[in-house]
Amino acid sequence: MQKLTDKNLKRDEKIKAVALELFLQRGYEATHLKDIIKISGGSFSNIYKSFESKEALFVELIQDHCTSHFKDIENLIQDAKNKSLEEFLSSFGRAYMEIFFHPDSIGLVKVVFSQISNEKLGLVKWFESNQNKLSDSLVKDFLSKQKEENISQNASRLANLFCIMLREPYFKRCVCLGEFPNKKEQIEHVDFIVQIFLKGLLSFH
Numbered sequence: 001m002q003k004l005t006d007k008n009l010k011r012d013e014k015i016k017a018v019a020l021e022l023f024l025q026r027g028y029e030a031t032h033l034k035d036i037i038k039i040s041g042g043s044f045s046n047i048y049k050s051f052e053s054k055e056a057l058f059v060e061l062i063q064d065h066c067t068s069h070f071k072d073i074e075n076l077i078q079d080a081k082n083k084s085l086e087e088f089l090s091s092f093g094r095a096y097m098e099i100f101f102h103p104d105s106i107g108l109v110k111v112v113f114s115q116i117s118n119e120k121l122g123l124v125k126w127f128e129s130n131q132n133k134l135s136d137s138l139v140k141d142f143l144s145k146q147k148e149e150n151i152s153q154n155a156s157r158l159a160n161l162f163c164i165m166l167r168e169p170y171f172k173r174c175v176c177l178g179e180f181p182n183k184k185e186q187i188e189h190v191d192f193i194v195q196i197f198l199k200g201l202l203s204f205h
Helices: 006-026 033-042 044-050 054-076 085-100 103-114 121-130 138-142 155-167 170-177 183-202
Strands: none
Touching: 006 033, 006 044, 006 054, 006 103, 033 121, 054 085, 054 103, 054 121, 054 138, 085 103, 085 121, 085 155, 085 183, 103 170, 138 155, 155 183
């Protein structure tokens, strides 16, 4: 594969930045390649060469977002990786709430949900094949190293459950009403969910 020049990389990043903005503003169906090209200054040949299609461009944006989300949370919880389960969950929960409940993140989630049945995009298959790129895999990895077998052997299910608990009820409010939790609400919610989750683990056999 031919190595991209700095100029090509900058052009591709510009195309992706414009595409993301338009997808968030207009949705997937109402965003057309000609609109992306007009604003980004690229061309159809640029997009076809770098991304192959509108569908591939959108999926790459999702992958970029998930990768960025994962790395941001991982950086924020580095100091908690060698601490207690409660400290790790609290640290992860606060980082997760801060990053997940950002307007751009919620906006992209809404666009993804609107296209989940679009077979050309293959989003269901993509998410099934990229579980390790999602942030709850950080919780899964930590839980899998716990001494208690009931926790380590069910790490994947428990990690998924913990993240679901963190998201609600704010996720529905954000998507449907545009109401985002403030910092104080996020911290209080995380503290509450961590305690409920840990109590559940103590009674889990």
